Amino acid sequence: MADSNSPPNVSYERPFYAQTRFLFVALLLAAVYSYGWRVTEIEPGELVRDIHLVKPLVRDLLHPDLLTFETEKESANAFFVLSSQQSQVPPLKNTDSGPSFVLSKHTGQTGDSINVSGKGFRPHxxxxxxWFNSIEQEYPLGSFATDADGNFHREIIVPPSAKGSTQTVRAVLEWQTGEWRVSDTLKLTMDKMTETVFLALMATTFSIFVAAPLSFLGARNLMTGNLTNTAVYYTIRTIFNVLRSVEPLIMAILFAVWVGIGPFAGVMALAIHSIAALGKLFSEQVESIDPGPVEAITATGATPVQVVLFAVVPQVFPQFLALTFYRWDINVRMSTIIGFVGGGGIGFLLQQWxxxxxxxxxxxxxLAIACVVIILDMISARVREKIIS
Known part of the structure; x- marks a missing residue:
């Protein structure tokens, strides 16, 4: 008879983080990420140290040229030389006519304080x-207001972006002389954005006529049973995989050389890639159909083409249509990138700017790209929902 006072035989399992396997995996991951950190040269300090260089760029990007008006502008430049030996560097004179802009000193180092004054500008x-350094990087120093005589005075600091020898300090005054109107930039952007949407539409449409028939030949459930069908299946799947492995950007470069720079090169690049992408997606939909209708129609002695038309197509048509709309949405976004290499559309214009x-x-x-992508995504999602339901 067992002793009732003896402790029960209970086995305690160590938590997963205390197991040797977990420690080994953790050390391995630490080594992998440590090596990856070093190989990719990640330097978080760079994000802070040179943030002043990107501020003018971000400022301009956040102020798109949508509306404009007739303006007049006055500007004047003054020059500054980075040097610790002030007496050895003669001041550089501004040769521009019109308003004058003067610095209290023409040499110094970053962080120095300079008094600036302007004369002859538009009053009130x-x-x-x-500040523009020797490689024309801009650093905003602030604003000024002219008095009744068109003069102003203020203090500035030599910015950390001052690099090279000769620097330019520029005072700009601009005022409106006409009514607001849609800018030429916005008109050109809308024209190229329309071209981009139809570029993607034509590429998607062309790809359907090739991808849909090939998808039936690339479906395992339809292409089995004999050596010939199996060979066709693997051939089609290999073609899909090879074409999908080549980025549309590379194809756009090829077609830009072949047919010339423009939207036609973009259409061909997107169409070839879409054939492979849609072909794979379509064939996967074919492989997931209910085999019952196929077996029933096959039992009646129907030919393979009749089986596909009457047993397969009715089952996959809604999914094919939904995937087509989804691919059009993708092609609109991809067409922006291929425009950088001559594929036409808004991307080519964006690269120039x-x-x-x-x-x-x-x-x-x-902004136009973001708006169009959002609208198309909403339309595509709604259409796919209606089709599938």
Whole structure:
């Protein structure tokens, strides 16, 4: 008879974090991420140290060129030389006619305080002062207001972005002389955005006529039973995989050389990639159909084509249509990128504005892209919901 006072035989399982396997995996992950951190040269300090360089860019992107009006502008430049030997550097004179802009000193280092004054500007107006280093990076220094005689005085600090030798300090005063109107940038953006939407539409439409028939040949449940069908199945699947592995950006470069820069190159690049993407998705839908109707129609002696038309297509048509709308949505977004390599559409225009440092115009293009993508996503989601339900 067992002793009633003896402790029960209870086995205690160690928590997962105390197991040797977990410790080994944790050490392995730590080593992997440590190596990845070093290989990718992640430097969080860079995000803070040079943030002043990106501020003008972000400011312009957040102020898209949507509306405009006729303006007049007055500006004047003054020059500054980064040097610790002030007496050895002669002041650089502004040769521009019109308003004058004078610095209290023309040499110094970052962090130095400088008094600036302007004369001959438009009276009772507001303007801005900006610093441009030797590679034309802009650093805003603030605003100024002219008095009744068109003069102003204020103090500025040599910014940390001052690099190189000769720096330019620019005072700009701009005022409205006409009525508000839609900017030329917005008109051009809407024109190219329309081209982008139809570029994606044509590419998606062309791809359907190729992807849909091939998807039946790439479905395992329809292409089994003999060696020939199996060979066709693997051939089609291999074609899909190879085409999907090539980015549309690479295809756009190829077609830009082949047919020339423009939207046609973008249509062909997106169409080829969409054939592979839709072909794979369509074939997976075919593989998931109910085999009952297929077996029933096959038992009547129907040909393979008749089986596909009357037993397979009715089951997959709603999914095919939903996936097509989804692919169109994807192609609209992808067409923006392929425009950077000559594929036409809004992407090509966006690249030009970025290269020319016209970030206000680039902000207009980005806003248009975001609006169109959001609208198409909502429409696509609603259509897919209606079709599937």
């Amino acid at each position: 107006a507001n303007g801005t002062i900006a 970025i290269n020319l440092l016209q970030y206000n115009q680039a902000g207009t293009a980005l």
